Amino acid sequence: MRSKSYYESNKVGxxxxxxxxxVNIPYACLMHQRNIKTPEEAKHYLNPSKDQLRDFSLLKxxxxxxxxxxxxxxxxxxxxLYGDYDVDGTSSIALLYQALRLVLSEDLITTYFPDRREEGYGISVRGIEHAIKNNISLVIAVDCGTKDFDSVQLARDHSINVIICDHHEVGEEIPNAIYINPKQNDCEYPFKSLSGCGVLFGMLHHWAKTHHPMLDxxxxxxxxxxxxxxDMVALEEDNRVLANLGLEAMKQGNFSAPNIPRLIGDRYIDEDSLTFYLGPKINAAGRLQRADMALEALIGDDASLVDQLDRENTRRRSLTQSMTKEALAQIHSPQYPYLNAxxxxxxxxxxxxxxxxxxxxVEVAQKxxxxxxxxxKEATGSARSAGDLDLYNLIQENEHHLLRWGGHHAAAGMSLKKxxxxxxxLSMNNSLGNTSYELAKTRLDCAISFTLLSSTFCQNLLRFGPFGVGNPSPTFCTEGVTVKTKGIRSLGSSGNHYxxxxxDPLGNQRDALYFNAPSNLEEIINxxxxxxxxxxxxxxxxxLSWDIVAEDIWPE
Structure with missing residues (x-):
């Protein structure tokens, strides 16, 4: 028995x-969910443009x-230029470097990414000592810094100015710096979910407009x-406009560096090609070595760097698989003591x-x-939330166990003594036992027949994007579907991709991809x-063609 679709729950509207x-029912369904009620509102939503962005000068x-x-x-x-070692931090430093070298000699610009294992997340004391040693006058930190009071004060004690552009959750105190974060108190910029690079972009937009009006x-x-x-921030409002502008520029062949299309590869440029192809390669450098290689790839023309990042990403996948296997063995052990996480x-x-x-x-255990x-002496790691659980508040309740930490409601990083x-x-497990949250449920927009799935229909769906957190891609269903005789073929070597x-009931035939299918698939589709x-x-x-990608199969 399938769950009710959004259309069935809101049919009259x-x-x-x-x-x-x-417009047809699927389009109307998507518009209704996004509170689009008039042709004017539809035109506004389906045509993101610069003039829809809020005034960045409102950023405190x-x-x-x-x-x-x-x-x-x-x-x-x-x-x-000091950045976090993930994609948000690395792309931020790439943006900042590209902008500054238009107005400042490159030998006056230096970049710094902390070593993930040696220094951990944030503005490190080692990083500031490097700045002191190299006669740095200004540090601009992006996608980090909100909790780095001591290292920022060390910089200030040595007459180094510090600008922080961050988007993580803010506590009661902020560092002794020029601090920009839409989440801080009294910030009049109305959209609070920018990426770290988005916050930096807002500051640079105001800087260029004020001091370098010819710099676009x-x-x-x-x-x-x-x-x-x-970085999986909400693809709503200003984020959706900025992401759309960037994707459209790339589709037109306008890249900030020659290696960016090489990192994407020969595939359709959309949010998925960035999230699943470019992003992991950039992240691999910061995860396993230092992010400097990723930065060079993002600003340069050395194609060999792309090959190196490919190799690092392959190593990252192998390491992730072996560690996941070990972690699953722990949580499935009869002696495993934690019930709530x-x-x-x-x-x-x-x-x-x-x-x-x-x-x-989280995917496996739904916790x-x-x-x-x-x-x-120290352990370092990461946390991920499940469903609508506010992970940040939960860790904050238990931060007395930690040496350093930072994050937001869905993810966090931390270090603590062994x-x-x-x-x-134990403390986190107990806190979770007293906390209620809801797991994500399969969301259906509406039922649809295979006949409607034309190229024009699919192309128009893209105008509701870019899709992601807060703006999910459409999910449809078709009932009465059967599999053609000998119509199941295995893909790859994993054994669960098909x-x-x-x-469909009208006799229309379509191929569909099914990744990570359940082990009893043949029984389900009988x-x-x-x-x-x-x-x-x-x-x-x-x-350009369109793939049907199965998300679930419900026997009738």
Whole structure:
């Protein structure tokens, strides 16, 4: 028995909207969910543009930051660009470097990414000591810094100015810096979910408009799109506009660096190609080594760097698989003590992929997960939430066990003393036992027949994107589907990926891809079933087609 679709729950409203706007039921359904009620609102939503963006000068302290940056530029001071080692941080430093080298000699610009294992997340003391040693006058930190009071104060004690552009949750105190974060108190910028690169882009937009009016900062908007899609921030409002502008620029061949299309490869450029192809390669460098290689790839023309990142990503996948296997063995052990979460310590594990392993544990166990690595004095790791659980608040309740940590409601990173691990896990498990949350449910937009799935229909669906957190891609269903005789073919070597040849009740035949299918698939498809699916663009030898991608199968 399938669950009720959005259309079935809102039939009167969707039908009325369909008639008023002259669009079919699937389009009307998607518009109704997004509170689009008039042709004007539809035109506005389906055509994202620069003029829909809020005024970036409303970002608190953006004026101070822009003026401070310009003073250092005019004085030919040395400037350090300090970034987190993930895609958001790396794309931020790429954007900042590209913008500054248009107005400042490159030998006055230096970049710094902390070593993930040696320094951990955030602005490190080692990083500031490096700045002091190299006569840096200004540090601009992006996608980090909110909790780094001591290291920021060390910089200030040595007369180094610090600008922080961050988007993580803010506590009661902020560092002694020019601090820009839409989540801080009294910030009038109304959209609170920018990526770290988005916050930086807002500051640079105000800086360029004020001090360099001939510099169009939107020429680098592809970096912002990369950060938004890969950092899993909400694809709503300003984020959706910025991501769309960046993706459209890339589709037109406008890249900030020659290596960006090489990192994407020969595939259709959309949010998925950034999230699942470019993003993991950039992340692999920061996870396993240092992010400097990824930065060079994002700003340069050395194609060999793309090959190196491919190799690092292959190594990252192998490491993730072996660590996930070990973590699953722990949580499935009869002696496993934690009922409310997947809490795992892997002494020999690599903290660079702890977040990926934690995400996999959430998928399998449907519980929040924390994966810690390291056998020396300190352990470092990552946490991932499940459903609508606010992970940030939960960790904050137990932060007395931690040395350092930071994050947001869905993910966090942390370091703690090895002897504190058991107490921290027990405390988190107990806190989760007293916390209620809802897991994500399969969401259906509406039922649809295979006959409607034309190229035009699919192409128009893209106008509701880019899709992601807060703006999910459409999910349809078709009932009474059967599999054609000998219509199941295995894909790859995993044993759970398939291509199915399907027939709907009207006799229309379509192929569908089914990844990570259940082990009893052949039993499920033995009779008629309801196919739950999405649609995915596929570019092959310059020809764009559309794949049906099965998300679930419900026997009838």
């Amino acid at each position: 969707v039908d009325t909207l369909s008639q008023a706007l002259g 302290n953006s004026h101070k930051a822009a003026d401070c940056l310009e003073r250092h530029i005019q004085s030919n001071h040395r400037i350090m 900062i939107f020429r680098f908007v592809d970096y912002v799109a990369i950060s938004i899609t890969c 997947s809490l795992v310590w892997l002494p020999q594990g690599h903290s660079g992929v702890a977040g990926l392993v934690a995400s996999r544990l 929040p997960a924390i994966v810690l690595c390291g056998e020396d 002897e504190s691990i058991e107490a921290f896990f 291509r199915l040849t399907l027939i 009779g008629p079933f309801c196919l739950v699916f999405g649609l995915r663009p596929n570019l092959w030898k310059g020809i």
